[in-house]
Amino acid sequence: MPTTRFPLRAALLASICSLALAACQDTAPEPAAPVAAPEADVAAEDATSEIDVKLPQMVCGADAFIGPDDTRESLAARFGAENLIEEEFAWVDSSEMALVLFPSEPASRVEMFWLDKTSGGPRYVRAGGAESQWIGPGGLFVGATLADVEAANGGPFEMMGFQNHSAGEVTDWLGGALAAKPGDTCEFALVLTLPEGVSSEAAAAVSGNPDTYYRSDSPEMRAANPSVDELALSFFDPA
Numbered sequence: 001m002p003t004t005r006f007p008l009r010a011a012l013l014a015s016i017c018s019l020a021l022a023a024c025q026d027t028a029p030e031p032a033a034p035v036a037a038p039e040a041d042v043a044a045e046d047a048t049s050e051i052d053v054k055l056p057q058m059v060c061g062a063d064a065f066i067g068p069d070d071t072r073e074s075l076a077a078r079f080g081a082e083n084l085i086e087e088e089f090a091w092v093d094s095s096e097m098a099l100v101l102f103p104s105e106p107a108s109r110v111e112m113f114w115l116d117k118t119s120g121g122p123r124y125v126r127a128g129g130a131e132s133q134w135i136g137p138g139g140l141f142v143g144a145t146l147a148d149v150e151a152a153n154g155g156p157f158e159m160m161g162f163q164n165h166s167a168g169e170v171t172d173w174l175g176g177a178l179a180a181k182p183g184d185t186c187e188f189a190l191v192l193t194l195p196e197g198v199s200s201e202a203a204a205a206v207s208g209n210p211d212t213y214y215r216s217d218s219p220e221m222r223a224a225n226p227s228v229d230e231l232a233l234s235f236f237d238p239a
Contacts, residue, residue, distance in 0.1 A: 056108055058127055058134045058231040060186040066112065068185040068235055070121040072099055075112075087111070092165050098122075106131035121235055128191075128230035136231045137178060137188055144228040146216055149190065153178045156217040159192065162203065164210035168192040168226060171213055186235040193229035 057063050066075070076084055085103045088095050089111065096115065099122070102108040106129050115123040127134040132142045138152025150156055153176035160166045170190045173179035180187035194203055205220040214221045 056110075056127075056134045058110075058125075058136045058188070058233060060180070060184050060188060060233060064186075064233070065110075066121060066125060066233075068121045071119065075099065075101065089113075107133040110134065123235050123237070124189075124232060125235075126191075126230050126232040132231075134231050136190075140190070140228060140231065142228055142231065146192070146221065146225055146227065149192075149228065150216055156215050158213050158215055159221070161209065161212050161214055162194055162207045162224075162226075163212075168194075168229065174215075180236075184236075186233045189232040189234045190228055191230035191232065192226035194224055194226050198224060 056065060058065075072084070079101060083102050085100050086097055087100050087103070088097055091113070096113055098111045098113045101110045101112065109129065109132070110125060110127040112122040113124040113126075117123060128142055130142065135141055136152075140149060140152050149170075153173055155174060155176045157170055157174050157176060157178070158172040160169045160171060162168055168191045170192070173187075178188050194206075202220075202223045202225075206214055206224045206226075
């Protein structure tokens with residue numbers, strides 16, 4: 001009868017399929033072992049897995065990220081207008097507008113001041129902050145010690161004390177390696193800051209007179225032991 005024959009046929013087909021599947025599994029060859037990649041390919045893969053990261057360079061000359069003829073427009077074309085904003089900063093006894101590159105990225109943020117110029121590159125460029133990854137000549141960085149700066153310069157330098165608006169600025173490299181060379185359009189600059197926990201006596205010894213300049217190898221500055229707070233470029237006025 002149809003009601004009994006079709007269920008039996010379905011069961012028989014199911015049984016045959018099960019047997020066939022088992023036979024296939026029993027006789028199937030072992031999977032082939034993976035073939036080792038040629039050594040050259042492995043080496044190439046390893047090489048491409050490494051990322052070549054070039055830290056931003058706060059230097060003058062051919063490796064500089066900005067030149068004396070750069071404009072707001074050329075910087076926007078090179079870095080993307082979306083990565084530039086204008087921001088106002090305190091400056092001496094007033095304030096100045098600056099163009100800020102990568103404003104929301106502390107590692108690469110940099111502030112560029114035109115200082116009343118209407119064309120050409122900015123007069124002063126600076127980068128700072130604990131997360132800044134900018135690197136100056138001689139491998140200097142934010143947080144570098146007084147000894148680090150002297151080593152990069154190849155000798156002592158002159159700087160302001162910590163009393164006025166120019167607190168901690170380097171004023172003269174005293175002919176060292178960090179001084180501008182003939183033909184340069186800018187000079188590397190630094191601002192140093194007193195360390196946390198410096199004694200009041202050591203701080204007072206380099207903060208008493210706003211018009212006093214100190215050599216980095218003076219006993220007073222050695223005792224205060226400031227560190228780098230800001231890397232900068234100071235462009236020369238072509239006029």
